[in-house]
Amino acid sequence: xxxxxxxxxxxxxxxxxxxxxxxxxxxxxxxxxxxxQERDRFANPLGSTIRNxxxxxxxxxxxGADADVLATHLDAIIRVRAVQDFTPAEALxxxxxxxxxVAEIAGDDAAGVPAGEFLALHARLDELALQAFGIYVGCxxxxxxxxxxxxxxxxxxxxxxxxxLVDADxxxxxxxxxxxxxxx
Amino acid sequence: MPEKKRDELVQIDYTPPxxxxxxxxxxxxxxxxxxxxxxxxxxxxxxxxxxxxxxSPTDADxxxxxxxxxxxxxxxxxxxxxxxxxxxxLDVCVRCGACADKCHFYLGSGxxxxxxxxxxxxxxxxxxNDFTTAGKILGRVAGARPLTPAILKEWYYYFYQCTxxxxxxxxxxxxxxxxxxxxxxxxxxxxxxxxxNWVIEPVANCDRTGNHLGIQxxxxxxxxxxxxxxxxEVTGIRVDPSIDRKGAELLFVVxxxxxxxxxxxxxxxxxxxxxxxxxxxxxxxxYASEGGNFGLFTSNEMMKRLNYKIYxxxxxxxxxxxxxxxxxxxxxxxxxxxxxxxxxxxxxxAPVSPITGTAFTNAASTKMVHxxxxxADLIKHGKLKLDPxxxxxxxxxxxxSCNPARAxxxxxEPRYILKSVVNNFFEMPENTIxxxxxxxxxxAGLGNDENMEMRLRGGLPRANAxxxxxxxHGVNLLACICAIDRAVLSTLMEYWVPExxxxxxxxxxxxxxxxxxEKSRTTDxxxxxxxxxxxxxxx
Ligand code: SF4
Ligand code: SF4
Numbered sequence: 225x226x227x228x229x230x231x232x233x234x235x236x237x238x239x240x241x242x243x244x245x246x247x248x249x250x251x252x253x254x255x256x257x258x259x260x261q262e263r264d265r266f267a268n269p270l271g272s273t274i275r276n277x278x279x280x281x282x283x284x285x286x287x288g289a290d291a292d293v294l295a296t297h298l299d300a301i302i303r304v305r306a307v308q309d310f311t312p313a314e315a316l317x318x319x320x321x322x323x324x325x326v327a328e329i330a331g332d333d334a335a336g337v338p339a340g341e342f343l344a345l346h347a348r349l350d351e352l353a354l355q356a357f358g359i360y361v362g363c364x365x366x367x368x369x370x371x372x373x374x375x376x377x378x379x380x381x382x383x384x385x386x387x388x389l390v391d392a393d394x395x396x397x398x399x400x401x402x403x404x405x406x407x408x
Numbered sequence: 409m410p411e412k413k414r415d416e417l418v419q420i421d422y423t424p425p426x427x428x429x430x431x432x433x434x435x436x437x438x439x440x441x442x443x444x445x446x447x448x449x450x451x452x453x454x455x456x457x458x459x460x461x462x463x464s465p466t467d468a469d470x471x472x473x474x475x476x477x478x479x480x481x482x483x484x485x486x487x488x489x490x491x492x493x494x495x496x497x498l499d500v501c502v503r504c505g506a507c508a509d510k511c512h513f514y515l516g517s518g519x520x521x522x523x524x525x526x527x528x529x530x531x532x533x534x535x536x537n538d539f540t541t542a543g544k545i546l547g548r549v550a551g552a553r554p555l556t557p558a559i560l561k562e563w564y565y566y567f568y569q570c571t572x573x574x575x576x577x578x579x580x581x582x583x584x585x586x587x588x589x590x591x592x593x594x595x596x597x598x599x600x601x602x603x604x605n606w607v608i609e610p611v612a613n614c615d616r617t618g619n620h621l622g623i624q625x626x627x628x629x630x631x632x633x634x635x636x637x638x639x640x641e642v643t644g645i646r647v648d649p650s651i652d653r654k655g656a657e658l659l660f661v662v663x664x665x666x667x668x669x670x671x672x673x674x675x676x677x678x679x680x681x682x683x684x685x686x687x688x689x690x691x692x693x694x695y696a697s698e699g700g701n702f703g704l705f706t707s708n709e710m711m712k713r714l715n716y717k718i719y720x721x722x723x724x725x726x727x728x729x730x731x732x733x734x735x736x737x738x739x740x741x742x743x744x745x746x747x748x749x750x751x752x753x754x755x756x757x758a759p760v761s762p763i764t765g766t767a768f769t770n771a772a773s774t775k776m777v778h779x780x781x782x783x784a785d786l787i788k789h790g791k792l793k794l795d796p797x798x799x800x801x802x803x804x805x806x807x808x809s810c811n812p813a814r815a816x817x818x819x820x821e822p823r824y825i826l827k828s829v830v831n832n833f834f835e836m837p838e839n840t841i842x843x844x845x846x847x848x849x850x851x852a853g854l855g856n857d858e859n860m861e862m863r864l865r866g867g868l869p870r871a872n873a874x875x876x877x878x879x880x881h882g883v884n885l886l887a888c889i890c891a892i893d894r895a896v897l898s899t900l901m902e903y904w905v906p907e908x909x910x911x912x913x914x915x916x917x918x919x920x921x922x923x924x925x926e927k928s929r930t931t932d933x934x935x936x937x938x939x940x941x942x943x944x945x946x947x
């Protein structure tokens with residue numbers, strides 16, 4: 225079995241913690257203690273999401289999980305960071321911070337590990353990063369889709385009020401549905 | 409060498425550069441998606457509000473009146489004498505931090521200035537500087553800051569990032585209500601023309617036509633008729649709501665989204681079916697055609713001005729009392745302010761249910777009853793024939809909307825109704841419901857699309873709890889009793905938990921209600937097929 229993965233498997237908890245720490249450090253300093261310490265997942269959805277999903281990613285990466293399994297956990301983290309105060313680079317930096325966490329946690333225990341094993345792990349991580357890129361773009365698209373949907377709904381209401389719309393009814397199709405309205 | 413390889417890797421520093429989070433300069437251009445567009449000049453002009461002009465927060469010059477500092481100082485001085493609560497809230501905070509991690513915007517963003525205590529501190533620091541001896545002498549040491557343009561911009565940013573939901577106040581040992589601090593801060597901002605269009609346009613429309621969207625009486629009538637037709641298609645029942653009918657027993661006031669937009673229209677259909685099936689003598693008003701009151705998010709004077717139409721129409725139409733639909737902040741205004749602002753409504757009678765004879769003593773003074781109180785009472789007295797299996801295609805949870813829950817205490821009635829009309833009901837975790845409920849992130853005028861990222865951040869704590877019940881119990885519907893929620897939560901779910909839809913409580917009542925003479929129902933009010941092709945067992 226792979227020596228590096230063995231070492232990391234033994235120190236999995238520490239690896240998870242370290243990676244999560246690095247991710248949490250991207251938030252304002254004043255907030256890090258709360259995000260780190262409050263363990264109730266409903267009282268601290270941001271901190272819990274990061275900690276739990278990072279743990280799941282570590283488990284998946286070490287166990288050679290399928291891409292779609294990893295994608296679920298990546299998605300949970302990226303969905304949050306995609307709407308926070310981050311540039312795209314800052315939002316996705318966390319993926320690469322895994323390398324730093326591995327290097328720090330493996331420490332001297334990985335002294336005898338052949339370079340090839342590091343490269344293999346990093347290659348997996350590169351795949352993960354590419355996946356992350358796709359997920360991030362998907363989230364951003366979603367934000368603009370729902371914005372557009374709300375904006376269209378408003379215009380639709382105005383046109384309808386002004387009597388400028390021909391109902392699909394009149395056009396012989398299924399009845400037109402009034403759109404969702406963003407304002408009550 | 410492997411050893412060398414590893415060391416090289418360690419060299420790489422992935423730590424992000426730290427930003428100065430306490431820097432008061434907000435870069436609006438870099439933070440698109442987290443603020444709302446300013447009010448259009450025409451709307452301010454229409455309402456007679458100060459400093460109408462077209463501008464953008466990204467402009468270097470916000471075109472403030474020359475003496476803006478004085479205006480705000482005087483405005484604060486006036487409000488400190490007028491509202492004892494404000495002075496108290498500004499003085500007594502001991503910065504214990506109990507409220508700090510309770511705001512949904514803080515929880516979703518991690519931005520310290522979204523902590524209620526720091527949000528309030530934005531105003532408090534200026535208050536200390538201008539009005540306290542310690543602040544005047546010690547300045548920054550005593551936490552005092554003179555009001556600079558940068559701080560004013562910070563006010564605009566963060567006081568229009570508070571949904572006035574009052575979750576923080578639940579946890580404050582001194583009962584400090586940061587929502588009220590926000591309300592007063594917004595009043596001050598309004599004095600120099602710093603307001604948002606999503607609030608001011610509905611206010612202007614309400615003032616003119618009675619509702620947020622500017623719907624005129626003929627369109628109001630058309631919309632209602634459209635819904636009556638739709639309802640007939642599903643149920644075979646032709647309901648006959650009257651508009652502006654003098655001498656009706658009840659005036660029924662609803663939020664405008666209920667007769668104009670999905671998914672509120674299905675809730676409206678539920679109301680109509682219910683009132684029709686019981687033969688309630690009610691009328692709608694084409695002018696009191698909006699329960700919502702964005703004056704609440706502008707100033708107390710504006711709130712009073714817009715609220716007045718409800719009593720005015722009740723008097724004009726000669727009704728006995730008023731029934732109100734599923735709206736959130738409408739009930740905050742009615743329950744907490746209407747009586748003192750525009751009451752006493754002694755030309756009305758204390759509300760008594762025409763069906764059960766129950767006297768709604770809680771509303772003896774305002775004369776206005778929440779439809780959930782009305783319906784829960786009907787169910788309690790066995791006045792409704794219900795077939796909850798017609799909602800078997802739905803697995804339902806309930807979102808307590810901030811205002812009915814925290815400003816009114818309507819906690820049991822909607823749950824009692826839901827448990828009577830659906831077979832599959834599941835609560836979200838305790839620390840996310842009832843008084844501790846999490847805001848939708850779009851209240852207080854922030855539910856506009858340009859503010860989407862802030863809304864999605866603020867909605868994370870709510871969505872996180874919905875995801876939990878979705879995964880654990882297969883929940884696919886989030887019911888609530890607020891029109892803003894119905895709109896904002898729909899969007900929130902699209903992003904965070906797309907498997908879950910949103911509805912009002914009376915939509916589900918409408919589904920379950922068995923009415924004499926109705927046709928065998930094959931779909932719910934939305935036209936979706938019922939579970940197992942049944943649901944008409946009792947019809
Ligand atoms: S909980 Fe109350 S006293 Fe404590 S910091 Fe918040 S507002 Fe101040
Ligand atoms: S009222 Fe609500 S939005 Fe405003 S600071 Fe308190 S918790 Fe946050």
